Amino acid sequence: MKLLCISNGHGEDAIAIRILEQLQVINPTAEIAALPLVGEGKAYQSLDIPIIGTVKAMPSGGFIYMDSKQLMGDVKGGLLRLTWEQYKAVKRWSQTHQNGKILAVGDFVPLLFAWLSGLSYGFVGTAKSEYYLRNEMGWLSPQQKREGWAGSVYYPWERWLMNHKRCQAVYPRDSLTAKILQRWCSHVFDLGNPMMDGLEAPPRFHNASNEENRLLTILLLPGSRPPEVYQNWQVLLNAAQAVTTQFHNREVLFFAAIAPSLDIDPLRQALAAQNWQQQENTPVIDDSEALTFQRDRAILVLSQQAYSQCLHQSDFAIAMAGTATEQFVGLGKPAIAIPGQGPQYTYAFAEAQSRLLGPSLILAESPQDAAQRLEKVLHDPDRLQLIAENGRQRLGNPGAAYRIAESLQNLF
Helix, strand or coil, rough: CCCEEECHHHHHHHHHHHHHHHHHHHHCCCCCEECCCEECCCHHHHCCCCCCCCEEEECCCCCHHHHHHHHHHHHCCCCHHHHHHHHHHHHHHHHHHCEEEEEEEEEEHHHHHHCCCCCCEEEEECCHHHHCCCCCCEEEHHHHHHHHCCCCEEEEEEEEHCCCEEEEEEECCHHHHHHHHHCCCCEEECCCCCCCCCCCCCCCCCCCCCCCCCCEEEEEEECCCCCCCHHHHHHHHHHHHHHHHCCCCCCCCEEEEECHHHHHHHHHEEEHCCCCEECCCCCCCCCCCCCEEEEECCCEEEECCCCCHHHCCCEEEEEEEHHHHHHHHHHHCEEEEECCCCCCCCHHHHHHHHHHHHHEEEEEHHHHHHHHHHHHCCHHHHHHHHHHHHHHHHHCCHHHHHHHHHHHHHCC
16 A cells, blocks of 8 residues: 555644554555645654655644734745645655555645545544534534534535545544534544544552542643743643632642643743742652642642643643643543633634533633632532533544554555
8 A cells, every 4th residue: 555644733643643553553564655734744753654745834833724814924934835845746646656545634725635636535534523513412503503504514615525536535533523424425434533542541640539638630731832832831820820729728739741842941930930849759640750849738740751641640621722632521521721822722712622522621711710610610520420421422432543544454
């Protein structure tokens, strides 16, 4: 098998890598190449997958749909020329690999590139979900019904590309989206969301069983893109302070899951400015390089190496992140979202994410509001049970990357 994977974003690259890694296990002789349309595609380097065309980091970081100013910044940064070069790279690859296949991961743009290649292709739809417009009971509101004028979150031209004779497989991100798409397309496969793969590590640290006295563990998710992440971090530290005030009679443990690519010094400086004192490393997670801070009865652990464990051990998340928030919710846990200044985690992004994740994601207006909403949910066991069931339903079970890779191997 000769396969070219086209993706368009950091999160899409990560999902593509999970699928391609499983495909290499199933078919070690597969010849795989990649073309990341957004960013430099560093994720592909971990699997030694060659990149066939020009790549470049744009000023928006790929979030041009959030703000027209971001789009203009990318155009000035060479977006149109880059897109043309990437199109030519796809055509060259397809001409030299006439029996090759294309795997598009993301949204309309890589799907269009796959169709333009002239080869057979598959599509992993990571960006769109029917949950943005409806749930299993129907439309979320009259406004969402108007937005769904085409009968689906996917527009007719997108469905045309998915139903084209050269498109052999469509893998939506959730069961509801798969069910709706099957009205127009016969080769839609409901195999789950690769986003939940790699999070199976069980927690090592256990709290006491008494709910009123047990250590309250809260995950802080500032995102992964500088400089936005450092602005978000300040907001999350204010939320941490509000939580410790709200729960002044309880010990609180904060985990901060920080992307390994980030410079941690600005985070440490912000902690010092709020009188957090650095302590010896607390052995609550398997990360010898984690940094531990304390203020009054609260402990905060910064980790860049124990992401999955931080997710598993936390009761709640206070989040200003995209993928990480969805993964946390997918574990059946509640998240409180505080909109930021962007370019990614704006109010528009957080509001759309709240529709995607339903009752599992609660929007807060401020750090103080986040602390109050957290306490309210904590003392509502029926709501916590609903959140647990909802998160697993919307994100699916682990193992989707293998299931998709196996399907691709059978089809291609």
